[in-house]
Amino acid sequence: MADRAWQALLKLAAEPAYEATAGERSYGFRPGRCTADAQKLIFNNLNRKADGKNKLVLETDISKCARAKLTTRSCSEG
Secondary structure, eight states, X not given: OHHHXXXXXXXXXXXXXHHXXXXXXXXXXXXXXXXHHHHHHHHHHHHSOBTTBOOOOOOOOOHHHHHHHHHHHHHHHO
C-alpha cells in the first residue's frame, strides 16, 4: 500500500513538469492522448495538400536489402 502511495505522489509531482516540456505531437503514455489521436493527426496531414503537392506513402521491406549488402561485402572481402 505504501508503494502505491509513493507512486501516486511521484506522479502528481512529476507529471506537470513533464507535460510542460513534452512535445506538442508526443502521444505515448500521456494523459488524455491515445493512438487514435496520433492516427487522426497523420490522416489529416496526409490528406492536406501542403505547398500544392500531393503526398505519397511508400511501404517496403528493407530487410532483404540489408542481407544483400552483408552478403556482397563478405564475398568481396574473402
